[in-house]
Amino acid sequence: MKTACLLKTSLRTALAAAALLAAAPAGAAEVSEAEVKAAYIYNFTRFVEWEKTAVSSAPAHFDICALGKDPVNAPLSHLPETEVLGLKTRVRLLGEDESGLASCRILFIGRSLDKRAPAIARSLVGRGALTVSSMPGFAGAGGVIGFSTEKGRVKLEINLRAAREAGVRINYRLLELSRVIRDGP
Amino acid sequence: MRPILVPLIFLFCAAPAGAGGASQGLRELLSYDLEELMNIEVVSASREPEQARRAPATVRVITAEQIRERGYQTLEEALAGLPGFQFRNISGFNSYVFLRGLPSQNNLILLLVDGVQVNELNSGGFYAGAQHNLANVKRIEVVYGPASALYGTNAVSGVINLITNEPRDLRGGAGSALAGSFGTRALDFKYGRHDEALGYGVSLSGKLSRTDKDSLRGNRGDGNWSQGMENFEEDGSFDGKLVYKDFTLGLLIQDKRSSIATNETTAGTGLIDFGTNWHIRFTNAYLKYSYEKPAAWALESRLYYRDTTVLDDTITRIYDTVCSTCGQQGQYRPNELFGLETQLRYSPAETVEVTGGAAAEHENLARDFATSWSGDPLVRPAAPASPALASNELLSLYAQARCDFAPGFRLTGGLRHDNSSSYGKVNTPRAGLVYSRGKLTLKLLYAEAFRAPKPWDLTYGAGNPGLAPEELRSGELAGEYDFSGNFRTELSFYRNKLRGLHTLDGAANRWVNAGSIETLGLEARAEYALGGLKARANYAFQDSEDGGGDAIAEISRHGAGAGLFYAFGRQVKLDLEGRWTSRRKNPSTIAATGGGYVGAAFVTDSTLTFLDSDGLTARLIGRNIFNGRYYHTSNRPPDRYRQPGRQLLLQLSYAFGM
Numbered sequence: 001m002k003t004a005c006l007l008k009t010s011l012r013t014a015l016a017a018a019a020l021l022a023a024a025p026a027g028a029a030e031v032s033e034a035e036v037k038a039a040y041i042y043n044f045t046r047f048v049e050w051e052k053t054a055v056s057s058a059p060a061h062f063d064i065c066a067l068g069k070d071p072v073n074a075p076l077s078h079l080p081e082t083e084v085l086g087l088k089t090r091v092r093l094l095g096e097d098e099s100g101l102a103s104c105r106i107l108f109i110g111r112s113l114d115k116r117a118p119a120i121a122r123s124l125v126g127r128g129a130l131t132v133s134s135m136p137g138f139a140g141a142g143g144v145i146g147f148s149t150e151k152g153r154v155k156l157e158i159n160l161r162a163a164r165e166a167g168v169r170i171n172y173r174l175l176e177l178s179r180v181i182r183d184g185p
Numbered sequence: 186m187r188p189i190l191v192p193l194i195f196l197f198c199a200a201p202a203g204a205g206g207a208s209q210g211l212r213e214l215l216s217y218d219l220e221e222l223m224n225i226e227v228v229s230a231s232r233e234p235e236q237a238r239r240a241p242a243t244v245r246v247i248t249a250e251q252i253r254e255r256g257y258q259t260l261e262e263a264l265a266g267l268p269g270f271q272f273r274n275i276s277g278f279n280s281y282v283f284l285r286g287l288p289s290q291n292n293l294i295l296l297l298v299d300g301v302q303v304n305e306l307n308s309g310g311f312y313a314g315a316q317h318n319l320a321n322v323k324r325i326e327v328v329y330g331p332a333s334a335l336y337g338t339n340a341v342s343g344v345i346n347l348i349t350n351e352p353r354d355l356r357g358g359a360g361s362a363l364a365g366s367f368g369t370r371a372l373d374f375k376y377g378r379h380d381e382a383l384g385y386g387v388s389l390s391g392k393l394s395r396t397d398k399d400s401l402r403g404n405r406g407d408g409n410w411s412q413g414m415e416n417f418e419e420d421g422s423f424d425g426k427l428v429y430k431d432f433t434l435g436l437l438i439q440d441k442r443s444s445i446a447t448n449e450t451t452a453g454t455g456l457i458d459f460g461t462n463w464h465i466r467f468t469n470a471y472l473k474y475s476y477e478k479p480a481a482w483a484l485e486s487r488l489y490y491r492d493t494t495v496l497d498d499t500i501t502r503i504y505d506t507v508c509s510t511c512g513q514q515g516q517y518r519p520n521e522l523f524g525l526e527t528q529l530r531y532s533p534a535e536t537v538e539v540t541g542g543a544a545a546e547h548e549n550l551a552r553d554f555a556t557s558w559s560g561d562p563l564v565r566p567a568a569p570a571s572p573a574l575a576s577n578e579l580l581s582l583y584a585q586a587r588c589d590f591a592p593g594f595r596l597t598g599g600l601r602h603d604n605s606s607s608y609g610k611v612n613t614p615r616a617g618l619v620y621s622r623g624k625l626t627l628k629l630l631y632a633e634a635f636r637a638p639k640p641w642d643l644t645y646g647a648g649n650p651g652l653a654p655e656e657l658r659s660g661e662l663a664g665e666y667d668f669s670g671n672f673r674t675e676l677s678f679y680r681n682k683l684r685g686l687h688t689l690d691g692a693a694n695r696w697v698n699a700g701s702i703e704t705l706g707l708e709a710r711a712e713y714a715l716g717g718l719k720a721r722a723n724y725a726f727q728d729s730e731d732g733g734g735d736a737i738a739e740i741s742r743h744g745a746g747a748g749l750f751y752a753f754g755r756q757v758k759l760d761l762e763g764r765w766t767s768r769r770k771n772p773s774t775i776a777a778t779g780g781g782y783v784g785a786a787f788v789t790d791s792t793l794t795f796l797d798s799d800g801l802t803a804r805l806i807g808r809n810i811f812n813g814r815y816y817h818t819s820n821r822p823p824d825r826y827r828q829p830g831r832q833l834l835l836q837l838s839y840a841f842g843m
Contacts, residue, residue, distance in 0.1 A: 036225055039214035043222070075211045112478065115384065115430070136353050137379065153223060177219050 036154045037108075037147055038075035041132060044106060044145070045084045047171040050128055061090035063103045067120070068096060070110025070134070101129070109133040109143075118142050121162070128167045139181050144168065157181060238626050241587075241597040241617025242332065243663050243677050245710075247325040254750055255760050256792030256806035256836070258363070258371070258394075260296075261313045263325055264345070265764060266748065268708040268725035271741055273817050275826050276398055277416065277447030278463040280313040284342035285329065286704035286727035287683060288739040288820075293341040293636060295332070298424075298437055299349055301469045302336075305493045306520035307550050309339045309636065312465070316420035316439040320361060320373040321390035323348050329708075330679065331634030331659050334599045334615035337544075337581055338608075338637040341657050341683070352386025352428050353379035357841050365806070365834030368397035379428065386428040395419045399829035401447065407777045409450040409823040415459035418443040431476050437469040445501055450822040457503040457562055460513070464499045468492040486527040494519040495554070497568035505562050512559040515566035519574075522548040536589035540599075546579040552641055575640045578606045593622030608637040608654060626665040633658050638687060638696065646694035653698050657683045675710040702737055704729040717752035736770055739818040741785075743767040758794040763787060775824040783825050786815035800840040808832040 041064065062084040066073045073093055082089050084105070094100055098120065101107060107129050109117040114133070118141035121131040131143045138146035139157035144166055146157040156178035163170050214222065247263050257263040261280050264270045273281040273288070287293050291310035296303050304311045325347055332340040355377025363371040371394035379386030398416045400406075406414070419442045427434040446458040471489040497517035504511040528542035555569035585599035597617045604610050615632035635654040643652050661679040668674070685698035706727040713720045725744045729737040736742075748762035765787045774781055789810050796803035812831040819825050 035211045035214055036222060038211060039217065039222055042215055043219060047219070078211060080215065153225065155223065173219060177223055 032071070032075075033149065033154060034071035035075045037072045037134065038079060040147070040154065040156070041072075041076060041106060041108060042079050042082070044130060044132070044174075045082055045089065047174040048130055049169040049171070050085060050105060050130075051167045051169070060087070061103075062087040062105050063090055063092055064106045064108075065092045065094055065101065065104035066108045066110060067094045067098065067101070068110030068113035070108070070112065072108060072134075073110060076108065102127070104129050106130045106132065109135070109138075111135075125162075125165045126167060130166060130168050131162070145178075155179065238665065239595055239619055239621050240328075241595075241599075241615065241619060241628065241630055242632075243329040243628070243630075243661065243675075243708075245327045245329070247327070249323050252319050252322060252325075253802075254758065254792065254794070255748070255762065255790075256804055256834070257319055258806070258834070259313065259315050260317045260319070260325075260345075260347075262790075262808075263319065264327070266721075266723075266746060266762060267327060268710055268723040268744065268746070269329065269706070269727070271739075271744065271766065271769075273739060273819065273826070274828060275447050275817070275819070276401060276829065278418070278441075278443040278445045279310075282311075282313055283740065285679065285681060285706055286729035286737070286740050287342050287681070287702060288737065289342070292339055295336055295340045295344045297344065297346040298469065299435060300346065301435075301437075301471055301487075301489055302491065303437070303439070303467050303469060303493075304339060305465070305467075306491065306522055306548060307493070307518060307639070309639070312439075312441060312467070314420060314441060314443075315371070315394045315396070315418065316392075316422050316441045316467075317347060318373055318375075318390055318392040318422045318424065320359070320392065321349050321375045321424065323350050323354060329677070330630065330661060330681075331613075331615070331632040331657050333611075333613040333634035334601045334632060335583060335585070337579075337601065337603050337613075338611075338635055338654070341634040341636055341655070349390070349424060349426075350375065350377060350388055351379075352377040352388040352426060355379075355388055359800075359838060359840035361802075361836055361838035363394075363834055363836040366832040367399055367829070368395070369832070369834060370395055377426075384430040386426075388426045389423075390425075391421075391423045393421050399827075399832070401827060405827060407823060407825070407827070409452055410446060410458045411452060413459050414446055414451070415461075416444045416446055431474055433471075433473040433475070435469070435471045435473065437467070439467040441465050447823075447826065448821075455505050457505050460500060460503050460562075462498065462500045464496040466492070466494055466496055482529065482531040484527070484529050487525070489524045489526070491522040491524070492520065494521075497555075500566070503562050507561050509560055510558050512561040512564060513566045515557040515559070515569050516554040517569040518551040518554045518572065520548070520550045522546055538587050540585045542581075542583050544579070544581040544583075546581075548577050548579075549574045550577070550639070551575075575607075577640060580604045593620050595619045595621070605637065607640040607643070611635055611637070611654060624667040628661070628663040630661040630663065631659070636687075642687065642696045645696055649695045649697060652687070652696050653685055655683060655685050655687060655698070657681055671715050672713045673711070675708070677706075677708040679706050679708075680704070681706070701732045702729055703732075717758075719750040720748070722747040738770045738772045739820065741766040741769045756795065756797050758797070760792045761789070762791070763789045769818050771818045771825060772820045773824055777824065783816040783818050786813065786828075788813055788815065788828075802836075802838040802840075804836045804838075806834040806836060808834075 066076050077091050077093060079091055105128060109120055114135040117133045117135045117138055121143040124131060132145045133143050134147040139159040142162055144159055144162045148155050148157060158170055158178045159181045245267050252263060261272060269285050271283045281291050282294060284294055292308060296311035328344040330343060332344045336344060355375060358376035360374040373392040375390035377388030396418050401410055401416060402412045402414045421440040424437040442462055442464045445461045445463040451458040469491050471487050473487045475485045477483040495516060495518040499516045500513050501516045502514040524544060524546040526544035530538060530540045532538045551572040552575050553572055555572035557566040557569040559566035581601060581603045583601035587595055587597040589595050599615045601613045613633045613635060618629045620627045634657045637654045638652045643650055659679060659681045661677060663677040665675045681704045682701060684701040686700040687696050688699040690697045704727055708725045710723040723746050726742060727740060728742060729740045731737060744766045746764040750760040752758045768782045768785045770782055791807040791810050793805045809829060809831050815828050816825040817828060
């Protein structure tokens with residue numbers, strides 16, 4: 001079986017090449033979906049404005065909160081400090097405790113609370129919180145910004161009415177790159 | 186494996202895979218602007234069980250976008266663009282699909298719709314054809330190679346899973362109408378909505394189609410059929426899902442009526458080749474419960490009912506004679522199955538995942554066709570009485586563990602135990618070592634599979650209670666490399682050995698295990714995308730021999746394909762694909778040529794989208810656009826099957842709310 005011999009030789013060559021390739025540097029680091037979402041949340045501090053009347057009195061920090069369990073929590077906790085409204089940012093991982101949401105200016109609701117995400121978002125109306133979640137249809141259900149994945153890329157859905165009710169204004173640059181939901185359900 | 190090594194491996198697996206603090210990836214991302222973030226391709230912390238890249242199998246996916254761009258109307262058209270697939274299209278009531286060098290009656294491949302089998306219960310084979318509503322398919326996942334360690338019997342060459350849209354995928358509706366050559370016409374629709382706040386959703390889709398197929402009358406069919414031959418196919422399908430929180434109720438009904446004239450030669454036999462009607466219906470219903478505690482465990486439980494029945498208005502033959510066992514032959518063969526399967530996935534550590542499952546099934550299968558005769562070729566027969574049924578039970582347990590024991594490395598091992606009241610106990614293992622980091626993915630895979638005998642195979646003729654399942658062992662080395670975000674390549678080498686083939690021993694008048702098929706194969710694939718241009722190419726080599734070293738019939742050694750898609754603008758898009766297969770040995774001498782081979786074939790298809798605006802789309806689909814004349818092999822009279830000539834179809838679609 002001449003062809004079989006050729007195939008076996010090709011197989012040995014491929015094994016050797018694969019070993020070489022595997023030993024080579026891995027190249028660009030793999031980027032996880034969670035890290036991209038954390039980077040987006042970091043960018044929200046630059047492309048979202050909070051109405052001064054919506055911010056609770058005398059806060060010491062600009063809190064970026066993560067409620068529930070989610071792979072995003074890990075990279076979120078490593079975001080560098082920046083400044084918003086003259087306040088230094090602080091990342092708080094709240095676990096499942098919904099009692100400490102009052103100070104949150106950005107609230108990311110994790111996958112473990114997907115089912116409650118719309119209800120949590122609606123409970124924060126008028127309290128100056130930008131609510132964000134990966135729950136499918138979150139923006140349509142009353143959240144401000146929803147993450148979705150299309151063709152391996154993380155995309156945004158923004159609910160303008162929910163943003164207005166939350167007391168935040170979304171920069172046009174962020175709106176241009178997102179799917180905008182003009183009216184809620 | 187010695188017990189001491191198992192906990193050590195888990196210690197390695199449980200250790201954190203990387204250092205603390207912001208990763209290099211995150212640090213880079215924070216310097217990107219919004220547009221750059223939008224274009225980053227991610228490794229998804231998936232809601233779905235496993236990425237194809239890290240799965241311990243070669244998995245190839247056909248997306249909904251590809252189905253639309255390439256104008257695929259049937260399952261075979263979609264599979265033909267993948268390496269390793271070959272076909273025996275009898276231009277009749279079914280089309281047979283071969284994968285990785287193993288010819289069969291479609292009973293070596295499992296076909297699933299949303300994870301539930303649609304293989305015909307009695308024969309174990311699946312039906313290709315237009316009854317699969319590809320307009321509502323989100324993607325087609327093809328798992329190459331043996332998968333009995335997860336799915337049990339018949340998952341020998343591979344598994345094809347048609348994944349349909351969930352209610353939340355649709356958020357609106359769409360419909361299309363199609364008409365064209367050979368009297369082909371079709372209508373399809375889909376609609377879905379999901380209320381996230383209330384946690385319920387509904388989706389519906391359906392299709393009706395009919396074709397008269399290309400003529401095989403007279404000389405076009407090598408003189409096997411008359412000038413009055415009828416060869417139609419009518420398909421209807423409906424599928425619906427009702428979702429409420431963690432529960433999904435699903436229903437799939439596929440109904441196929443077709444002429445069965447091409448199943449045998451009628452010329453000079455006294456058989457009439459018009460008026461036949463093979464009518465088969467597939468019904469799947471299931472109730473599924475899924476619960477996931479992220480990064481911890483996930484439970485899925487499914488209660489299901491399957492029915493694959495050749496309905497009692499089936500006319501399989503018509504003899505042009507009047508007598509008590511002549512005229513029109515009616516047949517009826519009911520089959521049904523009830524099953525319950527539960528699967529639990531658990532992650533005791535970030536780098537370890539264990540999956541365990543159990544399935545119990547009870548089936549009632551017809552022992553044989555029930556038959557009735559009209560006695561007169563012009564008279565329809567009475568519906569046959571119900572045939573005798575055989576009941577079988579199956580209890581299956583399976584487990585799989587995977588461990589990320591070093592950066593980029595994943596080890597997976599699995600075992601399934603089947604205990605059947607008809608074919609006894611079978612254990613099927615599998616193992617895979619996957620390295621995936623950066624641009625390179627390598628897989629080293631081993632798996633086994635089996636195809637069980639049916640109860641009547643054991644009692645046929647003189648009987649053979651010792652008839653064992655056919656068994657396959659497979660080893661594979663596969664690799665994938667992303668040269669850039671736009672260009673990726675794949676290469677697979679595999680060796681399969683199928684042994685204990687079910688062979689009819691004429692002298693002893695019983696089925697026996699005899700014979701084997703050994704296949705050495707290679708598959709290569711490349712894809713490139715830049716702007717509006719997408720290009721693809723594939724090549725497959727398979728060398729299949731029997732135990733005596735003779736080439737297996739019906740398998741081409743070489744197959745290749747290439748395709749180009751270009752979007753001229755938003756409105757106009759063109760897809761062009763060519764496929765070539767080398768000549769194939771035929772099981773019998775072909776009377777028309779005097780030779781033992783069907784020749785090599787090169788076929789070109791094209792799809793032109795010339796309107797794509799405000800939800801309205803128009804497409805012109807061409808199959809075999811250069812009207813090439815080519816044949817498929819045959820394992821029964823007739824000697825070979827002529828394939829359809831040029832076919833042009835016009836499709837208009839409208840989508841709203843999506």
